[in-house]
Structure formats: C-alpha cells, structure tokens
Amino acid sequence: MFNDGFAPSQIANIESQDANQRHLMDAVAWVGECLRLHAARQGPNATPFPPSPGGSALGRMTELFALSPFERSVLLLCAGMELAGEFPALCALAQQDPARAYPTFSLALAALPDAHWSALTPDAPLRYWRLIEVGGGASLVSSPLRIDERILHFLAGVQHLDEHLAGYVAAERSADELLPSQAALADAIVRGLMQWAASGAELPVVHLGGEDESARRAVAAAVCERLGLALFVMPAAALPTAPHELDALVRLWQREAALSGAALLLDCDELDGMDPARWGAVARFAERAGGLFFFSAQERRRLKRRVQVSYEVKKPDAAEQQALWEQGLGRAAPLLNGHLQRITTQFNLDAATIRSVCAHIAPALADVHTPQDVRGLGVALWKSCREQARPRLDDLAQRVRVLADWDDLILPPAQLAALREIALQVRQRATVYGRWGFAERSNRGLGVSALFVGASGVGKTMAAEVLANALDLDLYKIDLSQVVSKYIGETEKNLRRVFDAAEEGGAILLFDEADALFGKRSEVKDSHDRYANIEVSYLLQRMEAHRGLAILTTNMKHALDPAFLRRIRFVVHFPFPDAEQRTAIWRRIFPPQTPTQQLEPEKLAQLNVAGGAIRNIALAAAFLAAEEESPVTMRHLLQAARSEYAKIEKTLTAEEVRGWV
Incomplete structure (x- = not known):
C-alpha cells in the first residue's frame, strides 16, 4: 500500500490522518443531510451520527471542551462552509433566503437535533473558547457564524500555533544535554508533578529561580519532554495590562494548551523595575492560565489563588564546568588544565556560554603542538571568556579602558x-x-x-x-x-x-x-x-x-x-603625595613622544597638588605648546598651572613657582 521508504511510524501516522479525514467528512455530510431534510420540511435526520474512531480530532475536541451533541453539530455546520462546496447553497435553501448563504444560530436551532438555547450563551463552550466567531448582524440568532481557523485546522488533523498567539509565545526548542545536577532537578520536578496529578488536585505553578536563565528554560523543556508536552515561552513584558485584553489572552492560551498538549513558561527576567500593573498582570495570568505553567524569575512572586512550588536552577559547579570544558576542548583540554582551573575559579559561566567559548576557539585547537601554542590558546580562552560575559555588564555599568600599569x-x-x-x-x-x-x-x-x-x-x-x-x-x-x-x-x-x-x-x-x-x-x-x-x-x-x-x-x-x-x-x-613623589610623577607624566624643553621636575614638584591635578596641568600645557608649534616648556606649564588653580579655587603662591621662568 505504501512505498518501502516509509517507516512504520510514518505509515501509522498517514493511516490515522486518513481515518480522521474520513470521519470528519462523514460528520459534515451528516450535518448537510440535516439541512436538506429541514429545507424539505421532512423533520429531523433519523440517521445516527457517525461513530468516532479512536483518536479522531473531532472526538478529542468534543471531550476537551465538553461539547454537547448540539454544540458539536453547530461546530460541524460552520466547518462544512470551509470543507464542503455545497454548504452555502444548503444554508440559503434551508433558510429560504438566497442572501443568507451562511450558517446562523437560528438555522442551527431549527435544523439540528437536540437543540438547546444555552449553547448560544457567552459562557457556553462555543463562544467562551471562541470555537466559532459570531459576525455582526441585527441580532444574535441571525448573525453569520464562522469557525475559528485554528479550530478548523485542528479538526483537519493539522497542528500549528494559533496565529493570534504568534506575537506572544514561541516554541522552545528541545533542551541541550542537561548537566547531572540539572537532570536530577528535572526528574525531581516530574516526580512532584506526578504526585500532584495523582491526587487529583490542580497542578501548581512551578517557579524556577536561580542565576542561570538559560538553564531554567532547559530544565523546563526537559520536564515537558519527560511528560510528553510541548513547551512554549512567553516574555512577561508582552502581557497586556488591560483586564479584558488579558482575559482574552488567557482564554486563547488555555485553548491552545488543550489543543497542542502544551505547557507555558512565563519569562520574567526582564521585569525588574517595571510598574506594579505589569506584575499584577503576571500574577493574574499565572493564576488563571491553568495546566502546567512555569514561572521563570530569579525571585519568587506571591500568588493568591494558586499553589506555587519553587525550585532553584543553579549554574554548573566547578566540577561540571570542568567537565564542560573538557568536552568542548577535546584533546586540548589536558594541555590547558592549569588555565581551566584558573578560569573556573575566576568566571562563573553557564553551560551555554562555555559551549559558545569552545565553539569560538575551535579553529585554533588543531594547531596546538608546542608549549608556546598552549600558552597562546590559554590566553585566547581567557580573552574569549571575558568577551562572552561582557554584554550583561555593559548594560549595567561603565567599562573602563584600562591603560595604567x-x-x-x-x-x-x-x-x-x-x-x-x-x-x-x-x-x-x-x-x-x-x-x-x-x-x-x-x-x-x-x-x-x-x-x-x-x-x-x-x-x-x-x-x-x-x-x-x-x-x-x-x-x-x-x-x-x-x-x-x-x-x-x-x-x-x-x-x-x-x-x-x-x-x-x-x-x-x-x-x-x-x-x-x-x-x-x-x-x-x-x-x-x-x-x-x-x-x-x-x-x-x-x-x-x-x-x-x-x-x-x-x-x-x-x-x-x-x-x-x-x-x-x-x-x-592613599596619602597626598610629598615632594619626592610629586617629582617622580612629573618625571613620568609626559609620554616619550611629547617634545619637551628644559623641564625641571624638582621645581614642578613645588606645586602642592595631587597626581590628578598634575595630569590636568601637563595636558593643558601640551595643548598650549601644540598651538604654538613648540616643545612644552616651563612657561606653558606655568600658564596651565594658573588655570588649574583657578578651577579648583586655590591660590597659586610665589613659593610654588619660584625659579620657573
């Protein structure tokens, strides 16, 4: 039946998709027959609803959202508009109006069996979960109905992220190989969640704290992988603060989690310093989202209406860092052992950064042969560690260009x-x-x-x-x-x-x-x-x-x-420099390239100022000399000293400049 190139799992998947499509189209045809009988005024459809095969998308959706038989039929009525070309004409015929070639609640109540008015309310599944969309019209019962696109694709057996969530959440890739301590933590979280599930209680919010932001995601991804769930990540800064917008987002996520079998990680690492309204939105979302929900933040936030359990995701310890370096550096690792000990003590890098550093210097690993090559590689490794860690601090403080020795x-x-x-x-x-x-x-x-x-x-x-x-x-x-x-x-x-x-x-x-x-x-x-x-x-x-x-x-x-x-x-x-120290400063203050003429450091040291002021005077004198295209002389330094003293509101005494010019 299938080509030899298909694996058994692929064959089973194709057969399942075919069975799902056949069942869906049989169910749509059953609703179409209901419309024909109503248009012909022949009473309700006596043919039983097609039995659902195991694992069909329609059966799963009926179970997930607790749809009544009538609500399921309404959903199929809207799906038929997209899947069966005859449905617009059937709707117009059944409603005896060529202009109403679309489904309505009025048509559903009249043509479909087991009808009940409660299916139309905002709290009923069809509208609460936005399985269908009610268009603008003169009244609720006469407004056009349309199936939601995400729901249509799910019924057809096609999984994809709801386009309305695309700007909020993103799928998290499979976790890299976890460190032993992180794998043990993931196992502990899974055991705890299984115990909660066995008790029948609502799952708690799982707070992942600690310094290692990337490891928090990796641990969450590993937990979901062990539980057979997909993981999506949402930045907390993207949450709307308006109540009605937040409520709509909560429902969309709850629906997506049910359809995709997914968990959500709310990333709060960028929320420090944000307004209380944003943190309020975070708490409300976490309390109402339901399902498996991870709260990633260095600090725990109190929730009023949902239990929260906290786990600390630590950075790799010295032994784990050493193992990561050895894995990344390969045969060069034993040669760099002394350098690695110093690096693991000085830097506190996470696994992702260590792998990035190893990838950065990988081209140089093949050329390590002599002790000099080893020293050069150690220097490159140290430099790369510094560079990889800079971005975080560059956003928080001013990096000083270091020149002095x-x-x-x-x-x-x-x-x-x-x-x-x-x-x-x-x-x-x-x-x-x-x-x-x-x-x-x-x-x-x-x-x-x-x-x-x-x-x-x-x-x-x-x-x-x-x-x-x-x-x-x-x-x-x-x-x-x-x-x-x-x-x-x-x-x-x-x-x-x-x-x-x-x-x-x-x-x-x-x-x-x-x-x-x-x-x-x-x-x-x-x-x-x-x-x-x-x-x-x-x-x-x-x-x-x-x-x-x-x-x-x-x-x-x-x-x-x-x-x-x-x-x-x-x-x-740090004492105020004495005359001998000031003399030493004056001897070294000018770079070798600076032209000077007949400068006398002992006389310059008569200025009772600290090294910072000495530098200012020397620099100002250099500019004065450059303007005159001449070497720096005592005359230039005297003029610069007067300006510096005036700036610091100090009197330049005759004793300090005696014998200068």
Whole structure:
C-alpha cells in the first residue's frame, strides 16, 4: 500500500490522518443531510451520527471542551462552509433566503437535533473558547457564524500555533544535554508533578529561580519532554495590562494548551523595575492560565489563588564546568588544565556560554603542538571568556579602558605592597579555595573586597586600573545614579544584577565615592529610614557573599557604616603625595613622544597638588605648546598651572613657582 521508504511510524501516522479525514467528512455530510431534510420540511435526520474512531480530532475536541451533541453539530455546520462546496447553497435553501448563504444560530436551532438555547450563551463552550466567531448582524440568532481557523485546522488533523498567539509565545526548542545536577532537578520536578496529578488536585505553578536563565528554560523543556508536552515561552513584558485584553489572552492560551498538549513558561527576567500593573498582570495570568505553567524569575512572586512550588536552577559547579570544558576542548583540554582551573575559579559561566567559548576557539585547537601554542590558546580562552560575559555588564555599568600599569603608580612602599597582595589573592583563588579546600568550609567571604581611601586625584582609580591590567580582567565603574532608586526594593534589585553579572564575567567592580551608597545606617524615624537601612544591610550581605574583586573608593572613610568596614578585607590609604613623589610623577607624566624643553621636575614638584591635578596641568600645557608649534616648556606649564588653580579655587603662591621662568 505504501512505498518501502516509509517507516512504520510514518505509515501509522498517514493511516490515522486518513481515518480522521474520513470521519470528519462523514460528520459534515451528516450535518448537510440535516439541512436538506429541514429545507424539505421532512423533520429531523433519523440517521445516527457517525461513530468516532479512536483518536479522531473531532472526538478529542468534543471531550476537551465538553461539547454537547448540539454544540458539536453547530461546530460541524460552520466547518462544512470551509470543507464542503455545497454548504452555502444548503444554508440559503434551508433558510429560504438566497442572501443568507451562511450558517446562523437560528438555522442551527431549527435544523439540528437536540437543540438547546444555552449553547448560544457567552459562557457556553462555543463562544467562551471562541470555537466559532459570531459576525455582526441585527441580532444574535441571525448573525453569520464562522469557525475559528485554528479550530478548523485542528479538526483537519493539522497542528500549528494559533496565529493570534504568534506575537506572544514561541516554541522552545528541545533542551541541550542537561548537566547531572540539572537532570536530577528535572526528574525531581516530574516526580512532584506526578504526585500532584495523582491526587487529583490542580497542578501548581512551578517557579524556577536561580542565576542561570538559560538553564531554567532547559530544565523546563526537559520536564515537558519527560511528560510528553510541548513547551512554549512567553516574555512577561508582552502581557497586556488591560483586564479584558488579558482575559482574552488567557482564554486563547488555555485553548491552545488543550489543543497542542502544551505547557507555558512565563519569562520574567526582564521585569525588574517595571510598574506594579505589569506584575499584577503576571500574577493574574499565572493564576488563571491553568495546566502546567512555569514561572521563570530569579525571585519568587506571591500568588493568591494558586499553589506555587519553587525550585532553584543553579549554574554548573566547578566540577561540571570542568567537565564542560573538557568536552568542548577535546584533546586540548589536558594541555590547558592549569588555565581551566584558573578560569573556573575566576568566571562563573553557564553551560551555554562555555559551549559558545569552545565553539569560538575551535579553529585554533588543531594547531596546538608546542608549549608556546598552549600558552597562546590559554590566553585566547581567557580573552574569549571575558568577551562572552561582557554584554550583561555593559548594560549595567561603565567599562573602563584600562591603560595604567605598576610603573605608573607613585605610592609609598606600604601601599604598593597592599595592592600587590590584593592581586596575589585574586590570582591564587584557584589554589586556596579549590585545591586547598577553603571553599568547602564556607561559601561566604570567598571574594576580595578593598577600600581605597584618600583625597581626589591621589590615584585611587588608577590603582584599580593597575589591578585590572595586572589580572587581565575587565574593570567596571558603577554609576550610582543608575543603581540607587527612590522606589522601595529597586536599589537591591539593581545591585543584585550588577553583582551577579560581575561574578559571571569575573570582572572587577569599582564603586566610586562609595560613601554615597554604603553610608552609615541611621536611626529609624520613618519608613524611608527603615528602607534605607534595609538597602545598606543588603549591601553588607551581598559584599560578603560576592566571589570576585570589588573596589570601593571614598574620601570620607568616617561616613561609611562600621559594620561594612569590618567586612572589607583590605583598606588602603592613599596619602597626598610629598615632594619626592610629586617629582617622580612629573618625571613620568609626559609620554616619550611629547617634545619637551628644559623641564625641571624638582621645581614642578613645588606645586602642592595631587597626581590628578598634575595630569590636568601637563595636558593643558601640551595643548598650549601644540598651538604654538613648540616643545612644552616651563612657561606653558606655568600658564596651565594658573588655570588649574583657578578651577579648583586655590591660590597659586610665589613659593610654588619660584625659579620657573
């Protein structure tokens, strides 16, 4: 009967489709006969309704939406208009009006058996589930009826997403191979859902939390695959807030879930900071959607009318990350073992990012032969990890272009030693926390926090650049105006996003003028004081739990919360440079390419200013000299110094410029 090229499952599917089509057309023909008998005034059709074969689309729809025999006949009456060419003429004949070549409720009530008026109400299945559409007309019973397109295709045995949902939901692809911990979590969720189903209770909303957004989807897809369901994803930001629009969307999804055997994942990761009306729409949709429903958000949201169970989807741990790297790098993995240990300690990447990095450097893997090739590949691997993790932080903070190195820092030996120790602790995290087991004792305080204290221009930001350069890490400066919010709870959410993104990308965070954010907790006099203290408390906890390097700068150490200071591992005081240090700064301030003439660093060091002001004076003098097409001289520096002093509202004394010109 079939070609040898068809597999047995394909043959069974074709035979099932043929049987479904035959049954549908037999049912449509039965309704057509009802119309003929009514037109001939010969009474109701005495022929019994064609028996439904097992698994027919019409039988399934009748069961899914609890259709009465009359409602099923009305649906077939509308389907006949699309499937049988004779139906328009039959409708016109039965209604004795050539202009009414379409089905109506009036025709159905008169021509079809087992008619009941309740089938016409808005709460009855035909209209509630929008199986049919009622056109505009003088009255309900005389208005044209039309079958919904999604319903017509389902009856014909063709599955596709409802076009009205196309702008809201998208099918989720099959999950990648899950990590062992994620597979175990998917199995646990399935077991829990099976227990709920066995009890006869409504399935709970499954809240998937945790840091790994892509893994949440993968776990949900794996759960649905184990249960034989399709998974669709809807961004919560697309939900309408108007009640009638939300109600229409809920019904459309409920209908689609029933027809497709599908579950829905509502993605709420982009909702931080959105208005309460949007969160209200999310809660209403989750409570009313029914069926298997996943709520993907880092934080759990309270639902009033539906039970919710929460599961945390964690990022791969160090061992799983190591396994992913070994799988992706193949034969090159053993050669890069030392690099991989450092990477898994510094970066907190998810499985998708690790696979992306491996794919990015895959062309270079075949050319690894010598130790030099291994070092080059390790550098490329590190660089790719940094680049893959940048997009999240680029949206939250300002990436600082790092240029300074150790030779650019002019500081006393004690401060330089403290900075080198900071770099040492970040570099050796893999050894101390990993191989030496300190991470197993506690998961707090595994990062490095440093407070740089000193007046403006003494080199605090430059020191942060030097550390980033030495450690080959990105440096991000946090804009407090974008972090601090007047809305309750928003500051904590913003900071959480910053810290999470920094941990993933291994980046260094620089909180400039930290006293504005990490100030002392005040006496509670009103609700604003209470929530301000909550913000500081959250920061204290988050700083202690942060696994990376966070640097804070301030020129007002006394303004910081004492409890916060106790959690800082390094406090480095940047002193105002003395004459010897200022001389060293002046000797290095001009690039080698800059033409200079008879500059005297010892005399320039008489200016009682910090390194930042020295740079401003040198740069202004260079512009003055360039305009005159001459080398930079003491005269240019004197003119620039006067301008800088006027800017900072300080008097340039004769003692400071004695012997300059």
